[in-house]
Amino acid sequence: MTSLEETLAAHPFLTGLSPQQLQFLLPCASFVSWPADQTIFIEGEPARHLYLLRSGRVALSIHRPRRGQRIVYTLGEGDVIGMGWLDLPQQWFFDARTVEVTRAIALEADCLARLSEVRPELGYELLQRFVRVMLAKIRLLKLQLVDFYGS
């Protein structure tokens, strides 16, 4: 079985971190998995984890009163979900549900925040990576707004 440390090192979000930095992250990390069609989090609930997806697929959706769920994005292997804790009020702003059996590494948000305080170099490194993920998402969401297939 692959160790947690090896799995952390192999995830695209953490690629390039030094072995020492990965060691620092280990106490914050744990393996998680969900069956298909399982809620991971719900909009408005406290956001306490960052998830690094290893396999499977997760749908992010918005609940519309009387009209049900609308899926706005799906994520899979190598993707990152759960950055709601980075900003106040530290709540999820989407619902997340698995589409298929999904495996991930959960990183505890409070642990990451504490680690960033005591190891600012690692905190800065992680923050740069969050920014990259968010920029990529913003770009893709912009494309979804321009009627990509009908123009």
Added chain:
Amino acid sequence: MAPEPLTMSADPAAAAPMLPRPFRVVHYRRELRDTFTLTLEPLAEPAEFSFQPGQFNMLYQMGAGEVPISISGDPAHPRQLVHTIRAVGNVTGVLQRCRPGDIIGLRGPFGNPWPLAEQSGRDLIILTGGLGLAPLRPVIYSVLANRQKYGNVEIIYGARSPQDLLYRRELERWRGRFDLRVHITVDSAGADWHGNVGVVTTLIPRTRIDVLHAAAFICGPGVMMRFAVQELIKQGLHPRDIYVSLERNMQCGLGLCGHCQLGPFFVCKDGPVFSYERIGPWFEKREV
């Protein structure tokens, strides 16, 4: 020396390329809310209509006008000519009202094809969105008919919603094959959708191709193609291995009238299929 006698070509399209030939509508199929497919057969000899994947015809409706429409049928079945059309204007609106038995005019085939023959032994990405699947369907038919000639073949298709997926039954059939990987995504979907949601470019990194021995054929709206090309290049594909099919105001189909001019090219004659290496500088230019 006596002048050579004038001879009539056996191919009416070559002999009189500006003259529409009469075709009978033999089948009408509603695909989506605004999209339909017409199957046509020639009224007169020759009974077969050979074409290559990527070529287009000018469809003519008396009193309404002419429109360029890509051929979306199987090149191995030249007796029936298939066109999938989105009703967006006057002529396509009239064509939408055609039913079996109606006669329409047709000129073609025009334009150059997708360079399939050159891809023998290589991996292939067929990337498309919206109605762009129609001009690429003949490629898919040809690839599947000669599957052993190619390496990994990946189809990436995007649409606005699950309800906007063109040729849904065929997509499901293709997806069930072991020798083909089909990736489908939509912009948004209800909770009953179990596929991907997001733009097509997000699926490119999931393909299993050897970028040094692969080609990509892209057809879809301009903005989709632009970002798809960027992502493919980012993944390592060379611009000469990326082919795009352009849509312009094609009128004569012969490169004479100039309506479809794009820089030094006439899209109807030099295209509609171009390698990105060739068309790139013009592809990115605004207001050309």
